[in-house]
Amino acid sequence: MPGKLKVKIVAGRHLPVMDRASDLTDAFVEVKFGNTTFKTDVYLKSLNPQWNSEWFKFEVDDEDLQDEPLQITVLDHDTYSANDAIGKVYIDIDPLLYSEAATVISGWFPIYDTIHGIRGEINVVVKVDLFNDLNRFRQSSCGVKFFCTTSIPKCYRAVIIHGFVEELVVNEDPEYQWIDRIRTPRASNEARQRLISLMSGELQRKIGLKVLEMRGNAVVGYLQCFDLEGESGLVVRAIGTACTLDKLSSPAAFLPACNSPSKEMKEIPFNEDPNPNTHSSGPSTPLKNQTYSFSPSKSYSRQSSSSDTDLSLTPKTGMGSGSAGKEGGPFKALLRQQTQSALEQREFPFFTLTAFPPGFLVHVGGVVSARSVKLLDRIHNPAFVGIMGNTRSYKLLDWNSFNSDEPETRDAWWAEIRQEIKSHAKALGCHAVVGYSESTSICEEVCILSASGTAAVLNPRFLQDGTVEGCLEQRLEENLPTRCGFCHIPYDELNMPFPAHLTYCYNCRKQKVPDVLFTTIDLPTDATVIGKGCLIQARLCRLKKKAQAEANATAISNLLPFMEYEVHTQLMNKLKLKGMNALFGLRIQITVGENMLMGLASATGVYLAALPTPGGIQIAGKTPNDGSYEQHISHMQKKINDTIAKNKELYEINPPEISEEIIGSPIPEPRQRSRLLRSQSESSDEVTELDLSHGKKDAFVLEIDDTDAMEDVHSLLTDVPPPSGFYSCNTEIMPGINNWTSEIQMFTSVRVIRLSSLNLTNQALNKNFNDLCENLLKSLYFKLRSMIPCCLCHVNFTVSLPEDELIQVTVTAVAITFDKNQALQTTKTHVEKSLQRASTDNEELLQFPLELCSDSLPSHPLPPAKEHLESASSNSGIPAAQRATSVDYSSFADRCSSWIELIKLKAQTIRRGSIKTTVTVEKASPVGDGNFRNRPAPPCANSTVGVVKMTPLSFIPGAKITKYLGIINMFFIRETTSLREEGGVSGFLHAFIAEVFAMVRAHVAALGGNAVVSYIMKQCVFMENPNKNQAQCLINVSGDAVVFVRESDLEVVSTQQPTANCQSSGTEGEVTT
């Protein structure tokens, strides 16, 4: 009994009317945790009840604390009939279980009902008292911190990065249980929500245990996903990277070294390092052995059997010494041996991180990916198959009894794929995989499992404790500053895993680099990039015949290699067309539907200074004698060349000219080749290798020999660049832009299209899909036009095929404004100039409210609003576009109290009088609102709702994250039986997503936070049945709740806290060698 959970129900507000007669509600609250339930008194006849309850106390195991959510149900008391539920709030109390996070959860939570949505709010206070527990066999893992962020969280330092942790749990999906036939949709949805909440808790606890076993204290890059497998169940799986983190500002020296596994509950074993800047000594435990002994035992045997085959694929990585490079050679070999010793003992040397402490990443090999098609029906579980027999009914089955073995099956599937990834990495001469992620796509009984990552050679220093440091230090020092190290090939050039085109590095001229580099990670902060980057997408559809079970799986397996090949070709073409030579953050998503497969690859293209200038694209016809055809070809060629030139200008790619002699001619095989290795397997160990070589000349050759190729070329040229002032990327930040301002706008956009005809061709399908994505992007640019100049960062596309003819695309991204003046300093292209012109008006619009705040309002008499309205409406019809959607949500707008009309007036004056408002104004007066109201009434400024920012990035521009409060991981279901009344599918989903945002914000605010970073919407499953006027949607989101402080505010504070040296965005962690 090591924990006491205390809950207090304070009040409710904006409750719905539950009693038509009185137009009021008699509300009371049930508080449930585990099997214990408490109730408040009934607060009669009020829509704003004040319960002010006593503290409800639950005495529970910490295991339960981790697994169970706190469930709060608001009901309407009814004397004669059953009480009506108003809605529920689930609160994950996990953040209260670690010492540094939140200490109390207190605030207004939206009361959520799966049928009606949000119905009012409830104010709740939750606290946890944990008692010490010295039981070494305990099942809980309280105290392990979880981060969704895929880099070392700001304000922490990585002492050791232990490595991969994974776990999955399986359960029956309540939606498919027999009882679902007799219960209400609401009950079914709630059962599902509760179950998933429970499973996530359990999963997190289990992962935490693994981390403790590894002697870590945190999981970074934690990614948890749900697989809704339908009848065969519900899988919740998670991967992450176990680390030992050290809080930067906290004086870690206070904590004595306590490495024993049975430690105090809330004390995490800090890695006894008194000085965060040096990395020395410490009573280090022999970590190697521990990590080794730790591996999940389940899948162990399976793996060792297959690892034999892997060996044959593995090139002689360990023997690369002597051949590569001149000076770096011996070092590389040494490094490799050391790292290998540390890594090879791991089952999977995978890291879910995408950004690393400087010096961590030594070399990058390229993207490795693996896919596998599985039949969900065929669960390798005799009990299951036996009992199920012919009937698919679940009646009378206690599914828990035979379900218990099922995770084995799923584990085995994933183990198989991971093994494949590992062997691919080996083939690239790499001993580790970074930027690793896993995903699934399910349609009926077929499931595609995918895993991908970037093969890499890592610096062992972070992977183990200080033992090897002495000998490495000076070597690192002389090697690292080159800033191009990660581009250098990790494999042996004489023994290349595939034919590649190598040149000497354009930066150091000593090591070999490939001509193109594809990776799944973020651009390393120390990489030298020329110009700006851009979002590059490859989109592809392939029709497939409808089929059942195995035939279907086979058909898909057969299609996959072609899909991969074409996606890859498209990426390559588009990259060349942009005049760039490397892709970061590559994410290839293959989605399976009833009658088609969709492939969507997104990445951020950049020009790495260390890599050679990409060749152009050359078009070659198959029938060279036809005159008109020739002409057509040359016309196309010209267009392509023009586009490349235009893109180079647009993205400011002006690499310094380097004469050929210095570089030396291309080495062995002059063939273009990328670093994409992949394979497909359909429940077999067979590894298919694709030869993705193209062309034979320096330039990339496209042969137009059939309509497909024509289509490819056309599609290449149809991609429209974003309007001036806009940039986009799918990585954390845009290469080439560093001067972010604090204005951010996170958004989610969903589109579903219905394909018109039944007998579609691949071509038409491709066009539809392409248009869908392009139009979506165009819409985003239009909507966010008032933020220009800005960049859409972390643009994340997700494709799903909910029905036969439906394609759903979901995009989440964040728009961040940047300071164009500084951007102009670096470059002076025409594009930038026109951009400047275009955005001048907006700039002013964005700046005047501040001016207004600071001086004009107090002295200015209130103008007659009506007259302004009149004048405004008379010139209405439509005013200029530049007045546009204002997204003036930067900090100063928040404090600007009111009187928009006045603002407008002021804006006019500013523009006419050309008063220069400078940026410094913007930084002034951090707080202070509402002082200027001359009447007591309009209290718009004293709104009680605090602003919570949300962003998919791991940082907030212009601010410092001072505290991580725990992860937010929420799952919601919304259903309606009155779709038309709720505004159709768009109205329904729009409201639902807005509600999800609201609930995330409320939870963060209750934890004491003011932002969510690394936010992602992992799932958005939408199903509709317009004929029945019904729709259902499931959404799963996660992120890290944080407290941030504006940098401008921080300066004031910093006098009091001179030691607070959290790293600002971009560079994190500290390395001293």
Added chain:
Amino acid sequence: MTSELDIFVGNTTLIDEDVYRLWLDGYSVTDAVALRVRSGILEQTGATAAVLQSDTMDHYRTFHMLERLLHAPPKLLHQLIFQIPPSRQALLIERYYAFDEAFVREVLGKKLSKGTKKDLDDISTKTGITLKSCRRQFDNFKRVFKVVEEMRGSLVDNIQQHFLLSDRLARDYAAIVFFANNRFETGKKKLQYLSFGDFAFCAELMIQNWTLGAVGEAPTVPDSQMDDMDMDLDKEFLQDLKELKVLVADKDLLDLHKSLVCTALRGKLGVFSEMEANFKNLSRGLVNVAAKLTHNKDVRDLFVDLVEKFVEPCRSDHWPLSDVRFFLSQYAASVHSLDGFRHQTLWDRYMGTLRGCLLRLYHD
């Protein structure tokens, strides 16, 4: 390829002021898109019509969802679903409650009932304001009326507190509520030349001086008296106004009054002779208006009477505004010199307000 679903949800709710105005003006999505296209936005942004359509739909959906909250603006401040910066919230509210001059002139002083609502079709046709917009404006009037109807205290303050309107707009609403409550006739042809601003000005003066709230004390019997402090005219005061009748009924008093005014104004008034000739008529008119105010029907006709009995005669004699001002000041002030007249305070309360109103009403 048809778009089944198309949404955009920002963590901070995007509000496009132009689209908001179109929505408030009651345009359908199609019309709004057409109007936006005409504004040249496509050329400026390089967007396509489809993008515009999708954007407009999104905004309309958002506004539709916000409308429920706008009906009770404090809710908008405390709700959690839409994260909107305070300045934007203020804008949403202010614009939502803004109204068209043409519309308000049509319904000013009318009972805000279902019956009037049925006439909105005609008003829409007459004013060229879309029916949807008319409905919104009408419902706003009615909603504000319902909320503040039973409340005590300052009308403007109540409105501001419950609807978070700007000072200016709250005053306008106070006027609308006051007119609706007292059902002043404003629709007669004679009154067509008057703007809403004119009436609002008068309403404010009347609220300040002629209502119970103006006296600055609670009604004599707080429990039984259901009069609203600011919305209803002070019945006692209206009753007392009968006493003023002596000013015209007593021939001596009237003559004395006239001579006092004439002496004071001689040589200062361009229209002195006309004034002299008309004095008795004008005075009779003004005093009779006061004496009749005990009857509800006559209260309703207050403005008609004022225009008929005072504005029109003066106007037909081409009095300049400055002369009217001189006259009214003198007319009001001279009464203090009438020894036989005992109701000086009452007269000031009546005439002070009336003078302000008349000056405002006196224009072409």
